[in-house]
Amino acid sequence: MSGTLMTILVTGVRGNVGSRVARKLVAGGLPVRGTARDLAAPGLPDGVEIMHADLTRPQSLRGALKGVEKVFLYAVPQGIDGFIDAARSAGVRHVVLLSSIVVTGADRDRNSIARMHLDVEEPLRESGIGWTFIRPEALATNALAWAPGIRADGVVRCPYPGSYTAPVHEEDIADVVVRVLTTEGHLSAAYSLTGPQTLTQQDQVRLIGAVLRRAARCERIPVDAARAAMESIYPADVVETILAGQAMTDGRPATVLDTVEAVTGRPARTFATWAADHAADFR
Structure with a gap:
């Protein structure tokens, strides 16, 4: 880690990635400030100065950004221009954005998830503030959506079921973010991250079952049934993007990248490791 102490702001400090980034920075002896919309809710990491702020309300960020040199930022298009103005005024030198690998796809202009992330990447790129984009492929934590079925009947x-991804552990994403925030040589870089294996959804479910020591499997359902279930959780355009992506990768192995090891110096964690780390979520 750098020998110079610097205040680092972690937005979304309760998030799967943000909370881990904050804890790792604190463990490294760095002063960390985190933002949260609800200061009373549980789940705030220890050792972090917490301030109320909301990325969709940039005026709320000015106090949180005071004295901050570096920021870990979630992609929230609403208010990004206000965030940039506030960051410039505060003298922020480096913003590390959690983006998505889908921004590199040929269909990125038609992909609602890609568009959401590009609507943050593009203003940051033109802002004059130093930037680094972290672009994970499928997050292993997406598998937490399967927990009710696995708990109920293992299905x-x-x-x-044959749709492939290369799921990446949130600890690996956080390790890359911390490395980028605390060492030199990452300005104007975009890092695409994957896990170390290409796995179907069926493969992932089986691995979760293996950790639980009981059978777990995928059962194919009609696309319309999946759409109806997903639209109770996500906006319709996001649902269509997810389903289209799954159809495109059905039977087509995902590309595996070694970026996690190249940046951190150690191999990416396997999905089996992720499943063991999250076994309690599926019991």
Whole structure:
């Protein structure tokens, strides 16, 4: 880690990635400030100065950004221009954005998830503030959506059991973010991250079952049934993007990248490791 102490702001400090980034920075002896919309809710990491702020209300960020040199930022398009103005005024030198690998796809202009992240990447790129983009592929934590089915009867119902991804552990994402925040040489870089294996949804469910020491499997359901279930949780355009992506990768192995090891110096964690780390969520 750098020998110079610097205040680092972690937005979304309760998030799967943000909370881990904050804890790792604190463990490294760095002063960390975190933002939260609800200061009373549980789950705030120890050793972090917490301030109320909301990325969709940039005026709320000015106090949180005071004296901050570096920021870990979630992609929230609403208010990004206000965030940039506030960061410039505060003298922020480096913003590390959690983006998505989908921004590198050929269909990125038609992909609602890619568009959301590009709507943050593009203003940051033009802001004059130093930037680094962290672009994970499928987050291993997406598998937490299967927990109710696995707990109930060991069956995950999905339209494309043979859809491949290379899921990446949130600890690996956080390790890359911390490395980028605390060492030199990462300005104007975009890092695409994957886990170390290409796995189907069925493969992932089986691995979770293996950790639990009981059978777990995928059961194919019609796309319309999956759409109806997903639209109770996500906006319709996001649902269509997810389903289209699964259809495109059905039976097509995902590309595996070694970026996690190249940046951190150690191999990416396997999905089996992730499943063991999250076994309690599926019991």
